[in-house]
Amino acid sequence: MSRRFAQRLDLRNGTVDMTHGSGGRAMAQLIDELFVRHFDNDLLRQGNDQACFEAPAGRLVMSTDGHVISPLFFPGGDIGALAVHGTINDVAMSGARPLYLSAGFILEEGFPLAALERIVASMAEASRAAGVPVVTGDTKVVERGKGDGVFITTTGVGVVPEGVNISGDRARPGDAILVSGAIGNHGVAIMSSRENLEFDTSMESDSAALHELVAEMVTAVPGIHCLRDPTRGGLATTLNELALQSGMGMRLEEAAIPMDEEVLAACELLGLDPLYVANEGKLICICDPADADALLQVMRAHPLGERAARIGEVVEDTDGFVQMETRFGGSRVVDWLAGEQLPRIC
Amino acid sequence: MKYIDEFRSRELARKLAEGIAREADTGREYRLMEFCGGHTHAIFRYGVQELMPDNVTFVHGPGCPVCVLPIGRIDNAIGLVEAHDVILCTYGDMLRVPASGRNSLLKVKAAGGDVRMVWSTQDALKIARENPDRQVIFFAIGFETTTPPTAVAIKQAKAERLENFSVFCNHVLTPAAMQNILDSPDVRDLEKVAIDAFLGPSHVSTIIGTRPYEFFAEEYHKPVVIAGFEPLDVMQSALMLIRQINQGRAEVENEYTRVVTREGNVKAQALVAEVLELRRSFEWRGLGEVPYSALKIKSPWAEFDAETRFALPRVEAADVRGCECPRILRGVKKPTDCKLFGTVCTPENPMGSCMVSSEGACAAYWSYGRFHQARTRESAA
Numbered sequence: 001m002s003r004r005f006a007q008r009l010d011l012r013n014g015t016v017d018m019t020h021g022s023g024g025r026a027m028a029q030l031i032d033e034l035f036v037r038h039f040d041n042d043l044l045r046q047g048n049d050q051a052c053f054e055a056p057a058g059r060l061v062m063s064t065d066g067h068v069i070s071p072l073f074f075p076g077g078d079i080g081a082l083a084v085h086g087t088i089n090d091v092a093m094s095g096a097r098p099l100y101l102s103a104g105f106i107l108e109e110g111f112p113l114a115a116l117e118r119i120v121a122s123m124a125e126a127s128r129a130a131g132v133p134v135v136t137g138d139t140k141v142v143e144r145g146k147g148d149g150v151f152i153t154t155t156g157v158g159v160v161p162e163g164v165n166i167s168g169d170r171a172r173p174g175d176a177i178l179v180s181g182a183i184g185n186h187g188v189a190i191m192s193s194r195e196n197l198e199f200d201t202s203m204e205s206d207s208a209a210l211h212e213l214v215a216e217m218v219t220a221v222p223g224i225h226c227l228r229d230p231t232r233g234g235l236a237t238t239l240n241e242l243a244l245q246s247g248m249g250m251r252l253e254e255a256a257i258p259m260d261e262e263v264l265a266a267c268e269l270l271g272l273d274p275l276y277v278a279n280e281g282k283l284i285c286i287c288d289p290a291d292a293d294a295l296l297q298v299m300r301a302h303p304l305g306e307r308a309a310r311i312g313e314v315v316e317d318t319d320g321f322v323q324m325e326t327r328f329g330g331s332r333v334v335d336w337l338a339g340e341q342l343p344r345i346c
Numbered sequence: 347m348k349y350i351d352e353f354r355s356r357e358l359a360r361k362l363a364e365g366i367a368r369e370a371d372t373g374r375e376y377r378l379m380e381f382c383g384g385h386t387h388a389i390f391r392y393g394v395q396e397l398m399p400d401n402v403t404f405v406h407g408p409g410c411p412v413c414v415l416p417i418g419r420i421d422n423a424i425g426l427v428e429a430h431d432v433i434l435c436t437y438g439d440m441l442r443v444p445a446s447g448r449n450s451l452l453k454v455k456a457a458g459g460d461v462r463m464v465w466s467t468q469d470a471l472k473i474a475r476e477n478p479d480r481q482v483i484f485f486a487i488g489f490e491t492t493t494p495p496t497a498v499a500i501k502q503a504k505a506e507r508l509e510n511f512s513v514f515c516n517h518v519l520t521p522a523a524m525q526n527i528l529d530s531p532d533v534r535d536l537e538k539v540a541i542d543a544f545l546g547p548s549h550v551s552t553i554i555g556t557r558p559y560e561f562f563a564e565e566y567h568k569p570v571v572i573a574g575f576e577p578l579d580v581m582q583s584a585l586m587l588i589r590q591i592n593q594g595r596a597e598v599e600n601e602y603t604r605v606v607t608r609e610g611n612v613k614a615q616a617l618v619a620e621v622l623e624l625r626r627s628f629e630w631r632g633l634g635e636v637p638y639s640a641l642k643i644k645s646p647w648a649e650f651d652a653e654t655r656f657a658l659p660r661v662e663a664a665d666v667r668g669c670e671c672p673r674i675l676r677g678v679k680k681p682t683d684c685k686l687f688g689t690v691c692t693p694e695n696p697m698g699s700c701m702v703s704s705e706g707a708c709a710a711y712w713s714y715g716r717f718h719q720a721r722t723r724e725s726a727a
Contacts, residue, residue: 328577
């Protein structure tokens, strides 16, 4: 159903202009020759303003996530792949199998079409690899200076398997706290590529879709209590959220938390605490202590959970404190992130 | 991490803690003031206080550059952005420090003011090169450690004829502040603050050396140990201070020998002396006017002095009513003695400067110390 346009979109030297968001022919061409071409699937090709599909039986989940990261391209990923992984993960953290995604683009006038194509291609690749198609979308253009290249909002829907009831308020005293791998890699990779902060590191973002790992986890242990991906604010902030939601405290053991040498070194240099540095391909799991070993075994057998570890336990505490026994042998509270460690990392 | 993990060894910490417990005389108190916010931060982050016997306590000093800057100087900085439409470059922590009228640089930035967060003076110079039509000001704060880079930036600006670049200089000096604390009525006459000894600054001492502290040790009979910022450094230094106190000695000892020498970094000192000179007096939050306690830009470099270029007025500004930052900075009060602490003043909504910086005593108490307070309440109940 290819429409005919007098000239093909100049994906090499062209730039986004106001007409690409105006609803006219230029916008139709951008959608056809860029978005539909890359995201290609039956639902999108119908060309409607919405995607219409059969809902599978069971409970549906829905989640949305805006992406404003700077820089747009970073070691181990880019805003496109991140926008796909981020929403798939938010859906998956309910234990759900993600089904479909939508994508909303806010483009800044003057943004190179070549860079946009690189982002869209990366998004399409990530969505194909994950088996979760982008089935509807929207494009708007804002004047030069009113955006920062491109902002992407993605929404996902998924379906929760029978018997799975995962929620942030279900942590119980004695529960085990697991993490799927080394923390802080995404944040450090982003920082290393910041214009004013360049430093050499081979560290790459851990950006990844976690739904397949989650699927194996819920198959092995349908009774998992909580799942959450520690993105902005890092492990520390996510655990505080869960502690608050459940009305519980937590006790962590710093020595048990997996961290890469390079992340530790970069954080040392920049004066940051790796517990507060963002992740995009890690999850925290809280479960009955009796299920912990079975889960760790399943996680470690999956490429995205090879370094999974048990890092602490849930305790009764009306103050909701997350405490940690430090490697040094002292103990301290691991508080919420105050303010920002760094701007715009996801 | 090699070269760092060695200073955070659990095994060594345990041995040191045993040594301290053995040597500390249970019949007396040991009140050790750590001057630097960096030490305060390390003590809380690694849980060092907990490894000490009950009669050895750390008294938190004023060594947090963000905390000691008086509100008037932040009002000055805001004035530069609002009235002169400059690009103001500043370290991240300064953005959130409360100014007069519940304003802050962060709010000024949100309202459209051109305030940029930088990581070094070099970032500020780069912004000046890239914006030749705009006035670019570096908001310089900090103790002796951050002073040499400011001197270098001014020299570089002159060499490059970067006429749109200037520095709003707020550099302060450690020894003057230590002397002020020791001379204050709180310590000398009223004995509201008992300080038995000092943990001396780490990074500051790499620049100025250990010699400037010899005067305190002798004149005030207070032991000083220059201590590194790692938790084992803090513990080893505490042990050295306890030994001095037990033996009735008051000397300057250097625990941080891997970096600090008696003479310090002579090259950096010369560089600073070339570009900056002593102010007759400077206002510190908490300490008030302290003679010869800060630096200003020397007259041959005056063209790069924002205070001269923009004829900055002296602004008198009061702290928020009820805020105990001044007394907390002098060690007279603890953060928990302040009525605002944790009620209206939190790191998310700081009323005073001590709650802003991670080196501030209030922020450290809030982030790391609330747990212990809650437990103390429980055991008291």
